[in-house]
Amino acid sequence: MNTVVAKLQRQFQDYLVSLYQQGFLDNQFTELRKLQDEGTPDFVAEVVSLFFDDCSKLINSMSRSLERPENVDFKQVDSGVHQLKGSSSSVGARRVKNVCISFKECCDVQNREGCLRCLQQVDYEYKMLKTKLQDLFNLEQQIVQAGGAIPQHFPSYTILRPDIRPCLDA
Amino acid sequence: MGMAAAEWKFHVLAVDDSLVDRKLIERLLQKSSCQVTTVDSGYKALEFLGLRQGIESNDTTALSLSPQEANLIITDYCMPGMTGYDLLKKLKESSALKNIPVVIMSSENVPARISRCLEEGAEEFFLKPVRLADLNKLKPHMMKTKLKNQKLEEIETPSDDENGTVAAVEPEIKDSVEMEIIKMLPLQSETEPKRVLLQVVQQEEQMLSNNKRKSMEQGLSTDRPRPSLEGIATAV
Numbered sequence: 001m002n003t004v005v006a007k008l009q010r011q012f013q014d015y016l017v018s019l020y021q022q023g024f025l026d027n028q029f030t031e032l033r034k035l036q037d038e039g040t041p042d043f044v045a046e047v048v049s050l051f052f053d054d055c056s057k058l059i060n061s062m063s064r065s066l067e068r069p070e071n072v073d074f075k076q077v078d079s080g081v082h083q084l085k086g087s088s089s090s091v092g093a094r095r096v097k098n099v100c101i102s103f104k105e106c107c108d109v110q111n112r113e114g115c116l117r118c119l120q121q122v123d124y125e126y127k128m129l130k131t132k133l134q135d136l137f138n139l140e141q142q143i144v145q146a147g148g149a150i151p152q153h154f155p156s157y158t159i160l161r162p163d164i165r166p167c168l169d170a
Numbered sequence: 171m172g173m174a175a176a177e178w179k180f181h182v183l184a185v186d187d188s189l190v191d192r193k194l195i196e197r198l199l200q201k202s203s204c205q206v207t208t209v210d211s212g213y214k215a216l217e218f219l220g221l222r223q224g225i226e227s228n229d230t231t232a233l234s235l236s237p238q239e240a241n242l243i244i245t246d247y248c249m250p251g252m253t254g255y256d257l258l259k260k261l262k263e264s265s266a267l268k269n270i271p272v273v274i275m276s277s278e279n280v281p282a283r284i285s286r287c288l289e290e291g292a293e294e295f296f297l298k299p300v301r302l303a304d305l306n307k308l309k310p311h312m313m314k315t316k317l318k319n320q321k322l323e324e325i326e327t328p329s330d331d332e333n334g335t336v337a338a339v340e341p342e343i344k345d346s347v348e349m350e351i352i353k354m355l356p357l358q359s360e361t362e363p364k365r366v367l368l369q370v371v372q373q374e375e376q377m378l379s380n381n382k383r384k385s386m387e388q389g390l391s392t393d394r395p396r397p398s399l400e401g402i403a404t405a406v
Contacts, residue, residue: 035197035302043197050190080250086277087190088297156383 005148009155012139013153017160018134024129027155029092033154048133051091055126058084059119066115077115084122094157095125178319180299180312185215185245185257186275187251195244195275195300200306204312207240216260219267241315242308244296244302247276247283255287262291271311275300326354 019025036043062080065073085100099122106114140150182204184195192208209215213397216236243261247254254274261267274287277298284295293311296304 026249031299031301034196035201038238040197047190047193054188054190083188087188087403090188090190090194120323 005146006142008139008143008146009148009151012136012143013151015136015139016153017155019132020155020157020160022033023094023161024132026094028089028093030154030156032092048091051087051093052126052130054087055084055096057121059123059126066112066119068110072110072112072115074107074110074115078104081107088126093126093144094130096122096129099125100164178316179203180315181205181207181239181241183215183218183240184208185210185243185249185254187211187246187249191246191298198300198302198305199244201302202308207238210287211249212245212254212257212260215245215257219261220271221260221264221267242271242273242311244275246272246298247274247287248278253292258287258290258292271395273308336389 014122020029032044034045058080062067062077065076081100081103085097085104088096090096099118102123103115103118106118143150176357178196180203182199184192184199186195186208187210189210189340192210196206196208207218209218219240220238230385243257245254245257254276258272258274263271268291271293272291273294273296274292275296275298276283279297287295294307
């Protein structure tokens with residue numbers, strides 16, 4: 001029983017670390033996990049679920065705005081990108097956030113083709129992250145069901161990605 | 171010493187049009203032992219505080235029959251309709267609400283925006299995503315309000331001139347705030363283990379440089395003194 005739990009915990013930790021290493025998540029996700037406790041065990045799952053709902057809604061509305069080449073509402077697209085960038089930043093969805101940065105640039109110069117490419121990319125990235133996090137939450141559930149505790153392991157993005165210039169920490 | 175019968179909690183009204191961010195700020199504030207109410211617009215915030223629509227906010231009859239109390243208002247800057255700045259202005263124009271401290275949050279580091287908000291009377295400006303360490307800057311406000319409430323409860327003579335009484339206990343509150351800040355230093359160390367904080371002055375510098383950290387990423391200066399921290403500096 002103990003070795004089953006230990007194995008699952010190891011799996012969880014390794015998987016979590018890999019998500020940081022591959023740039024899916026950054027330190028804001030760590031902050032999110034720190035806010036979760038015994039009283040609020042579903043906090044992270046709830047917030048990311050709201051985020052994915054947001055993604056879906058915003059991508060749909062931006063897609064409609066970009067549909068007709070002769071009549072693109074760039075203002076609406078810009079608003080959508082702004083919201084998406086904000087919420088992805090708030091949950092630590094690093095790759096999604098980075099696509100939004102490029103997306104905004106395309107919007108600023110009213111590049112419809114560029115916007116469509118970014119839209120496709122952001123759609124891909126959020127769905128990919130959704131799958132990854134679902135796997136992570138499944139591992140958590142397996143640990144709990146096996147009678148174990150979820151490791152309070154908080155990977156640091158800046159340590160796992162020394163190639164990326166760290167933020168200036170006061 | 172008179173103590174409140176029920177457990178009093180610092181009540182924060184959080185305003186943000188993003189559901190994700192509302193969830194986040196709510197949790198951050200709860201984790202910092204605050205009572206939280208969230209609304210999704212400036213209009214709803216004003217409604218909550220009792221300002222009726224269409225009535226001049228500096229009209230003393232503008233408050234509705236049952237305004238709800240907030241000890242601090244934290245609002246996003248970029249919101250459709252009424253921006254955080256618009257909300258800030260309305261609050262400062264209201265004689266009933268102008269003394270409630272207001273904090274502005276924004277995902278964008280625009281120095282002109284920051285200055286404008288601080289000049290209009292915002293206490294703090296937080297860059298998003300907001301973290302637990304940022305909320306430590308609110309602790310002085312929380313302690314001050316808590317102690318003020320406790321002191322006012324101890325005052326039993328109803329005919330006392332409230333101003334005079336409050337002024338008389340003011341220095342004591344400051345000392346207690348100092349004491350509480352020193353006691354709170356270990357708490358800040360928990361979230362930022364690399365820092366060793368020994369004195370209130372160091373903590374003040376830390377608070378300023380937390381803001382600087384985020385602004386410096388974009389190479390901007392935040393040397394503007396924060397009005398809310400000056401009192402603490404001189405108390406030391």
